[in-house]
Amino acid sequence: MDHREHMNSLNDTCNELKNQYDKCFNTWFSTKFLKGDTNDSMCASFYSVYQQCIKKAMKEHNIELHDAQINHLETDKEKMPQS
């Protein structure tokens, strides 16, 4: 069966950055986060370049998230102080 190895990004130009970040994230999630290490700096550099790309792509595709959804993370952040 013809099958992709990696999940695509919204925009093809972000695919490579997304794959690099995803690879790092999956390793971090299994080997660090699930074992109690909540420090997420491991993939921070991959995350930041990928975010720059995807935010630009979202603008180009005219994708806007509902306020409620954006606030989901923000309000939680405000409610719970960083440990």
Place this chain on the structure above:
Amino acid sequence: MKVWMSEHIFNHPWETVVAAAWQKYPNPITPSVLGTDVIDRKVVDGKLKSLRLVSSQWGFPRWTKPLIGDANICYASETSEVDPAHRQMVLKTRNLTFYNYITVDETVRYTPHPKDDKKTLLTQEAVVKVHGVPLTHYMEDLLASKISFNASKGRQAIEWVISKIDREVQDLANSAAKTADELITTTRHQIDDITSKTMHTMDEIQSAAKKSFEEVHDLSSLPPTASMPKL
């Protein structure tokens, strides 16, 4: 409004299932999901919170086009929270496309099975609301049946990902074992090499030492008359 609920048990521990859940796409079972992008992600109070944008092909029937419009790619937002301390993962997905006519709110929860810690319980709930268009109930039924169909495919997809991860881990273990074997063999060769080189060098040193000792000995054994100029 239409509510749809479902439960499923995975014969894998929670950690395995939630790791697979992040790697659910791409898979050959649900090719309609075209892309997933992380829009925001942070660890808050020990919990991982993520916001993802999911792009997919919904494949609406043609007759819905005049009612709600046409969209090749539909977008949905997925908010999720993973709490490793309480072994819980919750994902909430809501469509962004056709939002004015249709809302599909899906909640997926992964928790350890209450009676068997080595198994994982998946509970899934979807609330479908169609409004402002004719044939509301018919469309709701249609979407609910589609969700039901996709949910079973989604579970198969998780299983597929788990077996894929297992294969990769096995491959990694095999290659690690192979590397260890190679390393031992190489090291042994190197040790042999060093030993033979060392032995060779030792031989050389010994013979050189012997030679110079003999030379010194010869020198010292020469009669003084021969070595000392006569005054």
